[in-house]
Amino acid sequence: MGVLENSIREELNNYAIRIMGVLDPIKIIIKNYPENKSEIIEAPWNNNKPELGQRKISISREIYIDRSDFMEQPEKKYFRLAPGKEVRLRHAFNITCENIIKNEDNKIVQIECTYDPVSRDIKKGNKVKGMIHWVDAKNCIDVKINEYDRLFLENNPIDFTNFNKNSLIIREDAKLENNINDNPNERYQFERLGYFIKDSNCSNEKITYNKIVSLKDSWKKNKS
Numbered sequence: 391m392g393v394l395e396n397s398i399r400e401e402l403n404n405y406a407i408r409i410m411g412v413l414d415p416i417k418i419i420i421k422n423y424p425e426n427k428s429e430i431i432e433a434p435w436n437n438n439k440p441e442l443g444q445r446k447i448s449i450s451r452e453i454y455i456d457r458s459d460f461m462e463q464p465e466k467k468y469f470r471l472a473p474g475k476e477v478r479l480r481h482a483f484n485i486t487c488e489n490i491i492k493n494e495d496n497k498i499v500q501i502e503c504t505y506d507p508v509s510r511d512i513k514k515g516n517k518v519k520g521m522i523h524w525v526d527a528k529n530c531i532d533v534k535i536n537e538y539d540r541l542f543l544e545n546n547p548i549d550f551t552n553f554n555k556n557s558l559i560i561r562e563d564a565k566l567e568n569n570i571n572d573n574p575n576e577r578y579q580f581e582r583l584g585y586f587i588k589d590s591n592c593s594n595e596k597i598t599y600n601k602i603v604s605l606k607d608s609w610k611k612n613k614s
Contacts, residue, residue, distance in 0.1 A: 391540065391545070392545075392607055395603050395607060396607065398585070398602065398603050399585070399603055399605070402577055402579065402585045402602070402603075403438065403579070404438055404439075405436065405438075405439065405577075406436065406577045406578055406579045406585055407435045407436055407442070407445075407576070407578060407579070408433070408434065408435060408436055408437075408445075408578070408579045408581055409445075409566060409567040409569050409570065409578055409579075409580060409581070410447070410480065410523040410524060410525055410566075410567045410580065410581050411523070411525070411535075411564060411565065411566045411567065411580035411581075411583060411586075412454045412455060412456045412523065412524065412525050412530075412564060412565045412566075413456060413535055413537070413561045413564045413583065414456055414457040414458065414561060414563075414564075415454035415455070415456065415457070415525075415563060415564070415565050416454065416455060416456070416457045416460060416498060416499070416500070416501060417452060417453075417454055417499070417500045417501070417527060418452070418453045418454065418455055418485070418500075418501050418502075418503055418524070419451065419452055419500060419501070419502050419503070420451050420452075420453070420485060420503050420504065420505050421488065421502055421503065421504055422504045422505060423450070423451040423505055424451065425451055427450065427451070428448050428449070428450040428526070428528065428529075429448070429449055429450075430446050430447070430448055431446070431447045431448075431449055431481050431482055432444040432445070432446060432447070433445055433447055433481040436579075445569050446569075447481060447526070447567060447569070448526045448528070448529045448568070449479075449482055449524075449526050450526055450527070450528050450529070452526075452527035452528060453479070453524045453525065453526055453527055454524060454525050454527055454530065454565050455471065455501075455522055455523070455524045456522070456523070457498075459471055459477075459522040459523075460472065460487075460498070460501060462490065462498065469518075469519040469520035470520045470522055471485070471487050471501070471503075471520070471522060472487060473487050473490065474486070474487060474488075475487055475520075476506075476516060476518050477518055477520035477521065477522055478509070478512070478515075478518050478520065478521045478522070479521075479522065479523075479524050480521055480522065480523045480524065480581060480582075482510070482524070483505050483506060483507065483509040483510045483515065484505065484506045484509035484515050484516060484518060485503040485504065485505045485506075486503055486504050486505075486506075487501055487502075487503050488502050488503055488504055489501070489502040490502070522582075523580075523581050523582050523583075525565045525566065525567050525568075526567075526568075527565075529568050530565040530566060530567065530568055531565065531566045531567075531568055531570060531597065532563070532564075532565060532597075533564050533565070533566050533597045533598065533599055534560065534561065534562055534564065534592075534596055534597070534598040534599075535560070535561035535564040535586070535598070535599050535600075535601070536558060536559075536560055536561075536589070536598065536599070536600045536601065537558065537559040537560075537561065537601045538557065538558055538600065538601050539554060539556060539557050539558070539559075540554055540557060541553060541554060541557045542554055564599075566580075566599075574588050574590060575587070576588070577602065578599075579605075582605070583604070583605065584601050584602070584603055584604040584605050585601070585602040585603050585605075586599045586600060586601050586602060587599065587600055587602055588600075
């Protein structure tokens, strides 16, 4: 399986176009960003194919990041977003977490941040170790994501009892950068996450994408 998956990664890395996606969204409010402003950021469709040019990504005061990119009580060597911590939004600028808002169940529902306008130029802003992906809350696509993984926890299962309970994780409320085209056979790299393709059986009312393979082999440590 490892050889097969690595072959798929190498092939898709050459031609899959890039977008950003947030599978488990949590809203960020950038407090010092103008309320009615929106700007366009350019990023490559594929770093390996400069001839494809640049895509245009919008950003505004409200964005989504992935819940896994925030930790209220960060562990040692945690470089993503946390209270008082500064990270870089991919292709954009640096933000710092100022406040978190929770619901009655003590679940974080919103994070308030500030941004550093100078850091639009990565050479001028603070040098930070963490970089996270995001989507514009006012200009994104709501989708369902099926994250498929291996059915067994072992590379060579000897029976049918050691199933991987996370062989399918369904994300009902994922958000994608608004740069999806109408080609149903297009393969995308969701930056930092993996490769995905639109489900051929989904409806226009509930767009669904299936994971083909992750960016890295998370099973490497299990090989013998």
